[in-house]
Amino acid sequence: MNTKGNQRFVQTRQKIKGVFLELLREKKIGEITVSEICRRADIHRTTFYGHFDDVYDLMQNMVEEMYVQLMDFFIVDDKVWLPEGFLQLFQFIREHREFFRSYLESYSQQRLSFQVIPTKMEEQLVHLLKEMDFSSKEELYYHQTFFCEGLKAVLKLWISRDCAEEPEEMCRIIEKEYSPNRGFFA
Template identity: 30%
Template structure:
């Protein structure tokens, strides 16, 4: 193996170790959040639970708040990608253009229920509101563009008011659905949400 190949291999191993360390810390974060309040969790708790050194932690994060913020940003980025991925013909189970995106939203929550349940429980402590609001506002705009092909004319109802109404409806209903243990399927939730929005 030449010098260049060794450098590439070393970089790959370094990237792989960094990814593994971050995954271990993310897992440790959620495990600890199940056990105790955010304010009682220390960097030492996180590194002990993850089985890594403090120096490794500080190579990736400034403090525990930076870790939590990066984890939440990543979660919402993954959700956005899942919701707005290209639509396959087999996914069209409704005449309403928004069905697929709402279905995917609930499907994603279902697949990652444990983590989102913890965020529901600890959201206020983690100050998740700003991150979540930014995600839902961006998703609202993306959703309108996907469904209508452009941002709509607000006409008689200001667009900002429409946005807040829809976001509140979807977030509130999703929280209720998770807290109740997902009493209905993602398909039922998507169909019902469309019906509710159309009737109001």
């Protein structure tokens, strides 16, 4: 029986996601149909619906999975690890640029998933507030919102340029913006 968690279920789910990523290289998310995914994945529609409600549910599921993966770039051994995390972030986005292009275009009015403080960061909140010189969780949330919206704009621009700059250059740009002696208010 093909139940959640068994190998066949997991393989089918991965196959659906792989086909979806292939289709995102060819067209926008609004042009992708469940029928097309099923045809390319060689599965029945009922199989697809056993995993996802529709194409947008599939996208949201992949966003949530990628969010967990992205947060692992920034938290190592329960410590926030920003410079190295950004390099991994830009490398990951470059590798999955079609997915992120579609996500940022289709969901541009929605909040990014990573605007919620991740569980790992929440567990380290007292240390994080002190390390980043924030007086409260609310101040951290405002900063995080400001940063995420700016990062979203930078990512959209970078992806629209087909990730022309190297990930290392993008890290330099972000780090320069957050250097204590630079920026608008320095």
